[in-house]
Amino acid sequence: MSWFNRVRNSLGFTDEKKSTEKDLWIKCSNCQEMLFVAEYEENLSVCPRCEHHGRIGADARLKLLLDEGFDLLPLPQVTEDPLKFKDSKRYTDRLKAARAKNPHDDAFVVGSGEIDGKPAVVGVQDFGFMGGSMGMAVGMAFCAGAERALRRKAAFVVVTAAGGARMQEGILSLMQMPRATVMTRRLKAAGLPYIVVLTDPTTGGVTASYAMLGDVQIAEPGALIGFAGQRVIQDTIREQLPEGFQRAEYLHKHGMVDMVVHRRDLKATLASVLDYMQPPKTGSKAA
Template identity: 70%
Template structure:
């Protein structure tokens, strides 16, 4: 042990390296400010300086939305992995294994049942951390399973979308999840149950072109990117400069594409109120 380390260990008010956590701070991707991790978590992963809504995973989302002690995870459907034996710079199976190791989840969409301020609901949450929340056969199967569970329980299905679009490693099979999800939504409506969409940052591509825009009510978190094609692609195609804030939640609200923009701290109450309105109206 060096002289410096002996002195450091002997002085009580100097924190030892082993006692200093690595995740003490969180850097906001909106304003770049450093925030205490505890403050970030207590504020629902929303920046207290600029109000930027950070991306969160399914389990944290379930904890924020459901009444305490009521949440129950639904089993993920089993699908064939790597149906096309796809390989780019890596094998598709290796990418899936890496995503599972990083997130601890089987794929990019999880379902759970529970109550939201006393209202029964089935909630699905896409995980952008799992291969960009991309829509493949596993996501399509999970979406259909969530809808069928809602039909079985005679309650609404709420989906939190977050995706970069279809999963290219599954080719046409990923695109087939678009009509598959649309048919499932029609079955939910035929059963007389509401379908509520909460658009989070980012929701793009084939997800936007299918189930993300088919809700009875469309809710978005502040500042969420909601688009089909990227702004740069559109600008290069039409050769015009796009308006400020184009494809953000507030712009879409002003132009009638969504119904409301709701802060994360108010989201649970808003969902409960919306479910109450829709279920009461349909019952009547």
């Protein structure tokens, strides 16, 4: 190593350059274009070249959909690691690692506020926390969000993103499917809108329960939505699947999704849907 390189490395120039490049650029996972991080985030984590919708965290999603001043519901307390599960790592270690990388203690976060002045409770599933997997904490948080909507007589909007049930909790994770389904029935009985926004990816037990039970089903462009994986389906039916199978546009074409909405238009679309679905307040001219 030359004298110049030794001096440069000792002053940290190389590390600073690597850090700067990492902070300034991001590669689109769809078109592989290198994008300025600032431009990408300003565009709501949507690629300005190919319109690919990247994944965003729960906090960013709540800020995108709810008006300022919304409240975060506390995450319900559940028994952690009820099965004392261990595969290549202990479940408790996996939870610690996930919490170290995320601002919240589990994969479902609920905000209570308004969407363009219309009362709403919004639950967001964060794929960044263990793939958004549905365990007891997610099920409890979903039910708590529905309860808040019932008390406020407000709409319940759920943004899904999950790989399915959390295997480390076994049957206890699968029990969240009927629990969440019961809460959607309670919302329906109360005449309150239950709206689902399907984002990439929404699969497994989440799709088989509350993700497909909305009064209105909205999906982001290109979102993967399904129960089993394409390879499993293809091997089972022994047929080639059509192009775009399990993507939002395919499901919309075949009647499984009501509309596909760009992220920049999502809040305005939800506000319009709520304006149509929510009953007018008692005493108003509309009433």
